[in-house]
Amino acid sequence: MIDKDMPVLTMKIVNQLTHLSARQIRYYEANELISPSRSEGGQRLYSIHDVELIGQVKLLIEKGFNMKKIKEELDRLNRSAQKSADETSPQYIEEDFSTNYIKKVLSGESREIPLTRGDLSRFYKQKK
Template identity: 40%
Template sequence: MSREIRRTMPLLSMSIVMQLTELSARQIRYYEEHHLIEPHRTEGNRRMFSLNDVDILLEIKDYLEQGMNIAKIKKIFTKKQDPAVAEETNLSDTELRRVMREEMRQAQRMQKSSIRQGDLSRFY
């Protein structure tokens, strides 16, 4: 049996996944409602999760701890699933510089430092 087949096999119940991820059942169901995960259903309609599902839930948890919202997380997962979407959002160097200049101008107008300015300060 290949590694990928083992990782996609629905083996884990909701209670086990809750312990592994430290997420509540409600949170897990919420992510399922938003199609971030799709656990297998048994004949009795119980959710069964694969190791890949657990990895996705842990990744979602990490993104939330970083301050991202569900909409942003959905975009990230969409890009991962469809590489063509990711290619459309790539910016050229010129476009990236224009966006960064505009962000810094807006920050100066508001008399605040740009979020990116701290990241860029090590380069100049």
């Protein structure tokens, strides 16, 4: 199982997953919209959860929201969705399709990854 909060994705992978530039992704971080961890060498390591967040940010930007508004919106969505998530155990990705998919990405076996936010969400399952 891969925990959704495990920091295992490099910038390159996230670029492919989100179709966003490293510049844009770092900019989101500068505005406290995401909080990737760092490797010993200082490289950012993103979790699946981070990627989902980035996808939401991308959508809101396309709707014309500025960074301040997006942060407020994200916080609001988080608070309402967190109440139910807090009581449950950590979320996991299904061991079959999504895990194999992630492994392909991590191994570099899969180069082009035309995924949209909507596509990505289908890889996850809420564990109750």
